[in-house]
Amino acid sequence: MPVFDEPGAAAPSVRPSKGTINLVHLYPREMSIYGDLGNTRCLAARIARHGYTANVIGHHPGSLLDRSAHLVVGGGGQDSGQARVEEDLFANADTLRGLAADGVPMMMICGTYQLFGNAFVTVEGQRLPGLGILDVTTQGNAKRMIGPSVLETEFGTIVGYENHSGSTTLSAGQSPFGVVRHGFGNNGEDQTGGARTANVFGHYLHGPVLPANPRFADALVAYAAELATGRPFEPEPQDDGVADQARTRQIRRLLGSDSAR
Amino acid sequence: MPLRTSAAVVAGKAARVATRLRGGGSAFPGLVAERVDPGFLAHALQDVRGGIVVVSGTNGKTTTTKMLVALLRAHGRRVFTNPTGSNFTRGVISAMLRELPVGRGRLSADIAVLELDEAHALKFAAAVKPTHSLLLNVARDQLDRFAEIDHTARLLASLASSTTTGVVLNRDDSFVARVAPDLAPGVEVRYFGVHESIAARLPELLEADVRFGDEFTAPEPAAYDGLLKPADERAFDVVFGAGDGVGPVTLQQRGLAAMINATAAATTARMLLGEAFDAATAATALAGVRPPFGRGEVIQVDGQPLELVLVKNPAGFTVALGTYGTTPVATMIAINDNDADGRDVSWLYDVSFASLRERGVATTSGIRAYDMALRLSYDDVSVGSIEPELIAALDAFCAAHAGEPKRIFCTYTAMMALRRTLAARHGLPDFGEEG
Numbered sequence: 001m002p003v004f005d006e007p008g009a010a011a012p013s014v015r016p017s018k019g020t021i022n023l024v025h026l027y028p029r030e031m032s033i034y035g036d037l038g039n040t041r042c043l044a045a046r047i048a049r050h051g052y053t054a055n056v057i058g059h060h061p062g063s064l065l066d067r068s069a070h071l072v073v074g075g076g077g078q079d080s081g082q083a084r085v086e087e088d089l090f091a092n093a094d095t096l097r098g099l100a101a102d103g104v105p106m107m108m109i110c111g112t113y114q115l116f117g118n119a120f121v122t123v124e125g126q127r128l129p130g131l132g133i134l135d136v137t138t139q140g141n142a143k144r145m146i147g148p149s150v151l152e153t154e155f156g157t158i159v160g161y162e163n164h165s166g167s168t169t170l171s172a173g174q175s176p177f178g179v180v181r182h183g184f185g186n187n188g189e190d191q192t193g194g195a196r197t198a199n200v201f202g203h204y205l206h207g208p209v210l211p212a213n214p215r216f217a218d219a220l221v222a223y224a225a226e227l228a229t230g231r232p233f234e235p236e237p238q239d240d241g242v243a244d245q246a247r248t249r250q251i252r253r254l255l256g257s258d259s260a261r
Numbered sequence: 262m263p264l265r266t267s268a269a270v271v272a273g274k275a276a277r278v279a280t281r282l283r284g285g286g287s288a289f290p291g292l293v294a295e296r297v298d299p300g301f302l303a304h305a306l307q308d309v310r311g312g313i314v315v316v317s318g319t320n321g322k323t324t325t326t327k328m329l330v331a332l333l334r335a336h337g338r339r340v341f342t343n344p345t346g347s348n349f350t351r352g353v354i355s356a357m358l359r360e361l362p363v364g365r366g367r368l369s370a371d372i373a374v375l376e377l378d379e380a381h382a383l384k385f386a387a388a389v390k391p392t393h394s395l396l397l398n399v400a401r402d403q404l405d406r407f408a409e410i411d412h413t414a415r416l417l418a419s420l421a422s423s424t425t426t427g428v429v430l431n432r433d434d435s436f437v438a439r440v441a442p443d444l445a446p447g448v449e450v451r452y453f454g455v456h457e458s459i460a461a462r463l464p465e466l467l468e469a470d471v472r473f474g475d476e477f478t479a480p481e482p483a484a485y486d487g488l489l490k491p492a493d494e495r496a497f498d499v500v501f502g503a504g505d506g507v508g509p510v511t512l513q514q515r516g517l518a519a520m521i522n523a524t525a526a527a528t529t530a531r532m533l534l535g536e537a538f539d540a541a542t543a544a545t546a547l548a549g550v551r552p553p554f555g556r557g558e559v560i561q562v563d564g565q566p567l568e569l570v571l572v573k574n575p576a577g578f579t580v581a582l583g584t585y586g587t588t589p590v591a592t593m594i595a596i597n598d599n600d601a602d603g604r605d606v607s608w609l610y611d612v613s614f615a616s617l618r619e620r621g622v623a624t625t626s627g628i629r630a631y632d633m634a635l636r637l638s639y640d641d642v643s644v645g646s647i648e649p650e651l652i653a654a655l656d657a658f659c660a661a662h663a664g665e666p667k668r669i670f671c672t673y674t675a676m677m678a679l680r681r682t683l684a685a686r687h688g689l690p691d692f693g694e695e696g
């Protein structure tokens with residue numbers, strides 16, 4: 001089953017491909033409720049625009065992941081979707097841990113971010129173990145954290161939209177992905193947004209996050225391209241004027257007039 | 262009548278006049294009456310004996326309500342409804358205030374047909390138990406308000422279980438059809454759905470329900486269950502399980518979604534009217550229904566049609582593109598992210614815009630004009646210009662495409678703003694004045 005109809009990735013290129021990047025989207029059916037497939041669409045298109053070939057693979061529950069992935073993305077789902085993928089995630093735990101240790105870039109949003117942590121503790125106090133790739137723990141809440149969000153990260157100021165009820169806490173030594181400038185971030189309290197270990201990024205930004213934040217998208221593509229080809233990333237110039245407008249206008253709305261950069 | 266309800270009617274009516282003078286929204290006067298007398302609804306509906314019908318679900322509420330009202334009125338019933346698409350409880354109260362005589366806080370009608378969104382349908386049911394409910398579908402919509410589809414499904418299930426007499430369910434939507442076992446004992450269930458001849462088109466209409474491991478199978482149609490059997494994009498029959506039916510009908514509104522809404526309305530009307538239901542009367546009534554404003558409404562601008570198409574969520578936008586894709590025209594897309602639109606625009610990435618690729622999009626507009634243009638770039642759809650100011654965009658769009666048909670896909674508050682300007686220029690009926 002195709003993840004989506006991807007015209008950008010399939011567009012014929014005049015020059016030979018610089019290499020094929022295997023892009024795996026975890027659970028497109030169960031865990032991409034808030035437009036998270038847009039991230040995969042964006043990555044596939046940008047891989048093509050940079051002169052590489054994107055091989056998009058939808059991973060569904062019940063199949064085995066192999067070690068050929070160069071880039072892995074996961075989105076947010078509902079509680080029912082999350083429950084349906086847990087068993088499969090554990091069946092593939094060693095593969096995912098191995099990929100993470102090899103420096104494979106991964107971006108896990110919301111529900112998959114929580115599943116990549118140490119555990120999710122339900123409102124009733126039940127402790128559901130996670131993969132432990134990110135050293136974070138999530139506590140379920142009655143209240144939801146919903147609204148537009150701005151994070152300051154090493155890839156610049158990033159905008160997105162949060163919609164989560166879990167409060168995530170980083171263990172001592174775990175790096176955050178960014179600092180919250182607007183919205184809730186991990187828990188609405190300590191100003192941390194998301195987590196990063198090696199090239200594994202977990203966070204709560206839907207939006208989807210990558211189209212409006214192309215610097216972050218290209219960083220993921222760059223890590224993947226190096227793994228796929230064994231050579232440094234060879235980017236092509238991109239026209240990101242519309243993305244930059246979309247992002248800076250949102251930053252200005254949320255933070256005030258002279259904060260956009 | 263209780264003094265408080267009388268005071269509420271006076272206060273609400275005063276607010277209504279004030280709001281209309283300001284040219285503002287339809288829900289504010291209802292808010293005033295709701296504050297003054299929380300028992301207002303139950304009291305006002307006390308004399309409505311022929312049924313209190315709630316129409317809910319994610320997509321098609323306004324159109325279906327309008328069709329159901331037309332069907333009942335064509336059969337001679339006096340119907341109270343909230344025709345403005347103001348589908349919160351206070352919108353219902355606002356509509357009531359227009360019809361309530363001061364000093365007598367009770368409606369004089371045979372049947373009330375109320376369009377309510379999923380959350381307000383439950384608020385309403387807490388005040389007045391509906392005799393009937395019609396549940397259309399569950400899809401991703403305003404997740405910033407409802408948080409989860411599963412939550413929306415639970416809201417509809419609660420509405421169904423507080424309904425006293427009869428429930429009409431979408432047999433093809435597993436979120437909806439699965440509520441049947443939870444109904445109160447003795448409540449009659451009827452289903453509407455699509456005929457097997459077009460079952461292949463269901464995936465473009467329905468949200469995947471991943472709550473269960475087992476595949477969902479639609480229940481077998483019974484004698485009074487209505488199935489949609491289309492001839493083309495506008496003409497269709499509603500075929501009942503027993504073999505009889507309504508049609509052929511040609512709607513004024515285009516597309517599969519409108520025809521499914523008509524099927525839902527016909528099935529519900531038959532349940533409400535019983536033996537009095539007449540197929541020929543029903544067919545004539547459905548053919549006479551004009552599209553509600555902003556739902557495929559056609560406005561003549563300088564001798565050329567301009568269609569306003571409301572889009573609120575992935576399922577709705579996908580259906581709209583499927584409906585209108587067969588006749589490509591100059592296109593503008595206006596996306597706002599106010600509360601009434603849904604503040605999260607992520608859902609635009611769950612819609613394929615490939616059908617617009619050949620012709621391109623002339624203009625994107627609204628608060629999120631740049632995000633919409635960015636989205637289109639990822640489907641290789643060209644965008645002529647980006648203008649966040651709605652009226653400036655409308656003017657430029659109409660000027661650049663003066664001699665040809667035009668279409669604007671717009672979110673709710675963008676539609677309201679555009680229509681207000683178009684109404685002032687081209688003499689359209691005011692909000693709330695139609696029906």
